[in-house]
């Protein structure tokens with residue numbers, strides 16, 4: 094089945110229909126309408142998958158996807174225009190330009206944590222750029238994957254866009270095919286598998302991967318606001334956010350105040366009985382739930398720490414001073430568990446931060462511009478924020494992605510269009526003049542050639 098789908102998309106791309114900007118726009122508008130019509134059903138599916146609160150489903154999934162769609166529909170015509178560059182004198186007479194063109198068939202593989210947005214958002218850019226696409230959503234967010242499949246089936250013919258549901262086996266079958274572009278969001282471990290498969294065909298990739306994101310709170314930070322913003326970024330989506338702060342490095346002198354304010358913020362957000370809150374999601378998979386439970390064994394819990402097996406509920410949890418080699422400090426936590434490590438001197442930060450390669454996100458809370466700059470300049474990370482968490486994702490002009498172990502490439506807004514376009518360079522020469530100097534037999538002395546520097 095996979096082979097037939099791929100062949101059908103090859104044939105469809107060859108018809109050149111997707112090169113027509115009005116064709117792309119027409120389908121993006123259809124997709125927009127269908128998402129608007131199905132928005133409540135999408136939220137229901139997200140709730141069925143991991144009790145994602147409706148507000149969060151709207152704010153972090155459907156409305157972000159609709160904003161991307163709106164922006165693409167408005168700008169697709171200008172993005173698709175060839176971009177003129179000034180002609181080089183050696184080519185005179187000539188017009189020269191960069192022309193974006195679609196790659197062809199695109200494979201998009203997405204994860205379960207923001208299962209709607211992370212499938213649809215790259216798709217929008219892929220289609221805006223004129224590609225065809227096969228989408229493989231996560232097998233762990235079954236309800237959302239199902240509704241994505243229904244929406245796509247209703248809007249697109251399968252030779253243009255189709256959804257293939259399934260797990261690792263299906264994903265492997267898809268990766269064995271030849272693609273002109275692969276866009277993968279998920280773990281660094283699986284990202285490496287995707288990269289290897291892509292290398293077989295020299296297929297370009299975007300890899301949106303994971304990292305262990307530090308959040309540094311220095312003694313000059315506004316602690317109550319820092320606590321509120323950290324708690325928001327950490328516990329939205331029950332901590333299952335790739336750019337959530339993973340661990341806090343807090344100056345010893347403000348640690349108690351930060352802990353008190355974190356507890357206060359969490360209680361304000363979710364009430365005394367956090368499990369009963371309608372505003373707090375559950376862990377999406379049994380495997381991740383079990384991992385979180387194991388991770389917490391033997392740790393000193395300052396707040397939270399409750400697990401309810403039959404509901405995959407993990408309370409917003411604060412952990413005090415874990416050992417550097419503990420399970421909690423080994424890899425990405427990916428759940429509502431937040432460890433705090435204190436420091437007394439700035440020099441203590443580097444050995445901890447540098448233990449984890451290239452975080453996807455980096456956060457600093459401080460009133461000192463010098464301190465903010467020192468940290469922002471020193472470390473290589475995907476993206477970040479000063480005096481807030483997560484919010485850098487919301488600006489479509491900021492490319493979103495990782496670096497090194499946390500990924501390759503960045504997207505959102507026009508960046509997604511550019512990422513799914515090959516930019517071909519074209520020089521159109523005039524025919525009324527043809528300077529003979531470049532042709533053999535060469536008549537210019539090598540001394541003069543060095544002075545001219547470049548002849549063509």
Ligand code: NAD
Nearest residue numbers: 203204205230231260261264265279280283301302303335
């Ligand atoms: P995952 O890597 O396990 O799975 C992602 C996708 O890959 C799924 O569709 C899955 O079916 C497929 N897959 C899994 N194993 C595979 C294999 N061996 N071969 C081929 N395909 C395979 O990730 P996940 O658990 O679904 O998502 C959570 C991870 O994703 C976290 O590490 C998180 O940090 C990361 N993430 C990153 C971003 C980002 O934008 N950088 C966003 C969300 C999540």
